[in-house]
Amino acid sequence: MYEPRLLDSVQSSQEAISEGLELPETSPDGRIVTLNNHGAMKLGAVFAITTTKFIEIASTPGTTVLDIGAAYGETCLEALRRGATDYTANDIEPRHLKILARRVAEDLPSKLPNLKLISGGIPHPKFNDFIPTSSLDAVLLDSILHFLDPVQVTEALHQIFSWLKPGGKVFALMGTINLAVFKSEVREGLERDVKTFVETVKTQGQIDPKDIPGFTSNVSEDFDFSICPKETLEAQFNFSDGRFFRFHLETAKYLFETAGFIIEEIVYTPINTFPYKLNGKERVAVFAKKP
């Protein structure tokens, strides 16, 4: 993973201007594609249920929060607008954070001192240099964990657990095996693999994270090109490196619980747009806390 670095928010906003970095155009479905082909950020959309809960905590005076995979900062801007005073935005792509800083500088200039930026990919031990143990009230993982493999998710959740205060919360939203982009036999095969995984965990108690089902390093191999042409589907999905971890409620539950979290709620939530819409279980939302 890319080594984490602290970025100065004022300098980053200025660099965005000098480097000509600004929000890319919004597509007709309200999404803005990422600069590094890691999916898209929703702009001006209704926030996901996990994000809404995170914003509530983030905008409570005196709280310290971290938004991992913040992209161009739609959630961050909303939280700052509502009064957030200590907001750290992270992204693996520094240009996203520069654009985020530019947006804050242009729309909410008095809030720049309340914004910290850390570029770099989670998990990485160097994040611990910037984020003290037991320092955070809440962490947001909105559409980012599915870029990691299950071993990396395990490491990331252990890091996040250590950064949260006791009682601190994590809110996560991930893509699942239930996306219409996947061939039906792939979805059915993954569903069977998850059943076997659940049985193994029941009998053995634990499983090696690398054996948790759902990850692929070549996602387009599993696409159903009968729903739309290959180029359209690959462009829509926008995962250039092909890595994608298809979560399931059971695998998400296992990963958060083995990291030490208490799950307060875990539910499937729908994506209602083509080419993802399938059965209302396209994403899984996790609300968890550190005991």
Ligand SMILES: C[S@@+](CC[C@H](N)C(=O)[O-])C[C@H]1O[C@@H](n2cnc3c(N)ncnc32)[C@H](O)[C@@H]1O
């Ligand atoms: C699909 S976008 C989601 C953006 C935003 N959270 C939202 O929901 O609108 C995923 C973002 O996560 C970032 N990302 C991907 N892998 C990451 C990692 N390992 N660590 C930090 N950020 C990462 C990408 O650069 C991208 O900006």
